[in-house]
Amino acid sequence: MVKFIEGGLDASGLKVGIVVSRFNTSITEHLLNGAINELVSHGADENAIEVIRVPGAFEIPMAAKKICSRDKDVIICLGAVIRGGTPHFDYVATETASGVASVARDADIPVMFGVLTTDNIKQAEDRSGGKFGNKGAETALAAIEMATLFKKLQPLT
Numbered sequence: 001m002v003k004f005i006e007g008g009l010d011a012s013g014l015k016v017g018i019v020v021s022r023f024n025t026s027i028t029e030h031l032l033n034g035a036i037n038e039l040v041s042h043g044a045d046e047n048a049i050e051v052i053r054v055p056g057a058f059e060i061p062m063a064a065k066k067i068c069s070r071d072k073d074v075i076i077c078l079g080a081v082i083r084g085g086t087p088h089f090d091y092v093a094t095e096t097a098s099g100v101a102s103v104a105r106d107a108d109i110p111v112m113f114g115v116l117t118t119d120n121i122k123q124a125e126d127r128s129g130g131k132f133g134n135k136g137a138e139t140a141l142a143a144i145e146m147a148t149l150f151k152k153l154q155p156l157t
């Protein structure tokens, strides 16, 4: 008999760290609110959610790495990198994504990527509570699934 192991969507009892950047704050605050609402609506206790603010997306991976040791079940990274007229966007977007991926590979808990990388502010608005939903909420939902999955994947004793 094949055994399937999956996470669920019950966030009760989960300890959640959220790292959110302030750059493009009108977007990132919507991502943050979307994530918190999603967690709480799935049973998370507000007192078990810790929000760490950093200046920009580039700083997200370093803060995420730092809070891995702060008794968390999952970390959610939220930010908004929006293309300007220079190659700066590409460096920040690439380093943020690969930085979060690197932290995730080394961590014993799931580290989730809710960083928007868009060509303009309109695309970011559409994905932070606009016509294409809220990436913060989506990432929080995936975080609940991964955190509850990881609890089932503890080594057998």
Ligand code: INI
Residues within 6 Å of the ligand: 021, 023, 024, 055, 056, 057, 058, 059, 079, 080, 081, 082, 083, 084, 088, 089, 092
């Ligand atoms: N940071 C962002 O979060 N989004 C951006 O769009 C952005 N742009 O385009 O410059 C950005 N830059 C700042 C960067 O993340 C760092 O905070 C900064 O370079 C200091 O290390």
